[in-house]
Amino acid sequence: MRSRRASSTRSSRCSADASVARLLGDVGEHAWIARILRRLGAARADRRVLLGPGDDAAAIRPGRRPLLLTTDTLIEGVHFRAGWAPPAALGRRAFAVNASDLAAMGGAPTFALLALEAPASLSVADLDALVMGFARAARQAGARLVGGNLAAGPHLAITATLLGEAPGPVVGRTGARPGDALYVTGTLGGAGLAVRALRAGRRMRWPVPRLRVRAGRLLAPLAHAMIDVSDGLVRDAGHLCRAGAVGAEIWAARLPVAPACRRALGTDAPCFAATAGEDYELLVALPARAERALRRARRRLACRLTRIGRIVAGRPIVRLVDAAGRPLAPPRPGFDHFR
Known part of the structure; x- marks a missing residue:
């Protein structure tokens, strides 16, 4: 998880652990990233991940199988509205809709990136829950969240990118034949x-x-x-x-x-x-x-x-x-x- 300098013009003097900080605007971009990195880092190490969240890019050790890549976005006001689902469920959904693309090609997820756009008025606890919901869903499917980005915006938008492997043949949309x-x-x-x-x-x-x-x-x-x-x-x-x-x-x-x-x-x-x-x-x-x-x-x-x-x-x-x-x-x- 890393930040984009252009994504925010304000800084925060709040500690990432400050219990009084309730909104993303109170905590600030970099303090929230430091906070979520500590929570993600508490998970058991994965030998496939050489460098995970916190660097400019993730470094992974790919396997020998064909690699599959997919990305999808959930946008507030387009795909969902505030209050439709708890934040953790939104995180699980963001993972699931991307994993569905891999499943449709005979693949299984291995690594994930998560890019977030969020308003300053968003609750820090809600953003924490969303990311941890995504990370837990990834781990349960045998994948790892290895990086991402946070940017300021007028509404919540969740963009996930998944890398997967195909343990067998890769199947696509082409190939259907009369009689199937x-x-x-x-x-x-x-x-x-x-x-x-x-x-x-x-x-x-x-x-x-x-x-x-x-x-x-x-x-x-x-x-x-x-x-x-x-x-x-x-x-x-x-x-x-x-x-x-x-x-x-x-x-x-x-x-x-x-x-x-x-x-x-x-x-x-x-x-x-x-x-x-x-x-x-x-x-x-x-x-x-x-x-x-x-x-x-x-x-x-x-x-x-x-x-x-x-x-x-x-x-x-x-x-x-x-x-x-x-x-x-x-x-x-x-x-x-x-x-």
Whole structure:
């Protein structure tokens, strides 16, 4: 964790341990960094880390496997609003949404960087909790937070960069072929329902995405293509189709709709779950020849796996159909930052 000189024009005479300091503006940038470095340094040493937080750059000892890199940002007012989740849960979410990208390629996280933009009015305790929540989530997944940055800004923004390794084959979005079966891990619609309720001002728990690293690692050797479902199943299936120059048919009646979503929306739940987003599950295209190996792997996935459709020849479009094969028109295509 290091600072940028341009990020703040004020200094602080407060001790990083001053119990009376409650806001980031009271403590100051450098004192907060010194404070969080001490907390991060209390964790057990990792021989893969040559130089961790505190230097201009981290130094790590990479392994011999293919390296994967990904980055993502959570911005207050765009991805979440104040009060939606405790700070530690925000930290865990920031790690999880990035780890989901690695899982979708058959990888596992090894190292992380965390860049924060925060207003001076933010509670120091809240910022501490966010970083420690991120660091704990990383350690639980076998990774280490090795550096980052803090800058002043009008709102909270959390940008994480993860480095990972692929213990087996690296699988991407390209490669889906006509005849492949489409499967999805976990359930859909629960997180999207929570976001809809929170945006409407209703109280509801915003679930932290479950890590599917184990499932991704086991499915990668069997898969033709894989992608994580973050912007909505239909939209992300479209990415997979365009990358492979194929089409897809998704069976609405087969979707593993989250129980809370089904209770709240009834017959409208499948269409909502197909487009709501925020699921961070894995969508995978598997050839018929992988069925036997898949049956063996299922017991070790540690999550539900449901067949929801198939890859078809033709234009790269996604058709959501009912049990009779009739096309359904979902209420929205999925998440897009600029639409």
